[in-house]
Amino acid sequence: MQIRLKWKAFIAAFLFSTAPVTLAQADPPKQLRIAVIIGNGPESAWDGTFLEALERVKKAKPHDLTITTKVSDPLWGNDVESAMRLYAQSGQFDIIWGHSTYSDQIAQLKDEFPDLMFVMTGSGNAPLGGNVYWNYKRVHEPAYLLGVLAGHATTSGVVGSVGTLPADDVNDEINAFFAGARSVNPGIVTKVAFIQSWYDPAKAAEYMNSQIAAGVDVMFSLVDNFSPCDEHKETVVCIGNFRDDWQRSPRILSAPLALWDPDIERLVDVWYDHEANGTPYAGNTQMLWSTMAEGGAAVASFHGRESLVPAKAIAAFEAAKAAYDAGKLQIPLDVSLPVSK
Amino acid sequence: MRIITRSGPSVTWSIAVYGAAAVVGLLMTIVLISISGAPVGASLVALGQGAAGSPASIASSVVKATPLILTGLATCVTYRAGLWTVGQESQVVAGAAAAWQMSLWTTGMAPVVVIVLCVLAALAGGAALGALVAWFRTRFGISEIVSSMMLNYIVFFALAWLISGPWMASGGTASYQQTGLLERAYWLPNIVDVGKMHIGVVLALIVVIWLQVLLKRMPLGYEIRAMGFNATALSQRGVDKRRLVLTVMVISGVIAALAGVGEVFGVSHRLTGDNLSGMGFDGIIIALIGGLSPLGTLVAGLFFGALHNGSLFMNVITGVPTALVTAIQGVVLILFLIAGAVRRYRIERA
Incomplete structure (x- = not known):
């Protein structure tokens, strides 16, 4: 028992030294300490966009809070539970934010640490409620608008998409992209493939090249690789995913962007309300995401590359975007498994 | 200069050589931690605490070591026979998948019956895959x-299809490539009330002892080793090589499959696309570090299980990158391979 206490004290002491702490915390709180566990690494669009948004929120200082963060290396499986337990036992964090499919691990800890707020993100999580909040991200709306553009831009009549794994929050944007393309070009052929990994650029290139060989000339790439776009620069235009990767290839026209800022702000508000007003945690048991109108998603700038596609494609996109902004275009949500048609 | 084989290296010499490798490995670990910019002292303390600093840490290290030991043992038996398979990875998955299917077929039966049938199904799955490789080779x-x-x-993509189709979780969660959570009654029982120390740990130890006895004391073990030394000579002696290849691959498949069922039914309690990933390949490294001996593999597996858990503590507490453990693993592998050569050979001036 003594040994156990000693090493816990050691951990607490070390984490204490790495996370600024307010010794006598005034009411309302002035500081929020977040431990973040990511699944892939900041180089992936999923984690990278989140960490960038977190930095923006820290600078914005909601509720005048000083927000400090500690970000883990990419972790998965049982390691996540161990890491979360270490963070929780240290007593040095207010929110443990698991930025992936971590509900199995959080379920083991949430009742043991009822004063901590847990966050899990994305598909594959089971709703837990209580002190566990389920954050979600959908970028199907900008994907649909870029699909409208693709429907006009294709000359071969074949648009394609290479996805990571067929999950709810991957299927939605691929389906939306194809739906957008079909809305302006019903006769279009769509091709879809999944690399069966969250991050495998080498395999991604193989799949993209295969689709290009099959006639795809507008490619919606969700797989963090754009080298095939460069290799086929005479024929292919690429649409990125989640972040603005325009500098990675001159053939990238745009991308649906994931903006996590409103999600983070919403959950900071929840924590603040709990701390300042004593409002009990009431974690959502349904998927909750911020729409494009709410600032949770956007379309990346064309960066002056409009000439990659016909003018009518840009015009159709602008018209669809204006209709969405005016509330006249309802973009359907379809999470079924996308298939080539 | 000539390289001469030592005749029967002494136990003292073996301990000295491998001890030196361990010390050099520790020093190189310290260098790597320094390069990462983390405080060396605090990192080493965290490493120790994570590896074996408390009953919970010990349990976690042992649980992490268990699949490594099993896939290492699966490697031992094949490599000792001169069969250079890299199929431990798919055998793990085949075992887990077969067990999962069995759990679906037997839902509603008494938990002990379900668990036993699932383990047997896993063994059959691993054996079938091993037999297939043997058939390709001999036929x-x-x-x-x-x-x-x-x-x-093929097995990886079959699993991806199964967990995104027939086995995909439904209800309560958004669609995702994974099965639902296994009913708690069907989880492998824990042997102690600390962490996830499930009964698979005991099974792994039994397999270590059994394989050690098999390879050292039994006629089949002699044939396996003989095939590794000189398969042609063994054939001349009248041993049916086809039968032996099949036997070895089935044994290997069965052992690797135990790792799969242990991880899914004892630790993660659901099948996903990545919770079994890498175990087979890690087992090859563990077996090589263990000198292709079951007992050596046990020690190497425990060492790397502890290293894995310790590195997690280092990352969380002092910020040492977890990728460092892979680098340390590589360094230790090279050092132990060198130690193995030094133990068996000496250089003599001509």
């Missing part, structure tokens, strides 16, 4: 390296 002369590597892909 068509296809190298087991090629066929097992290709089977890894």
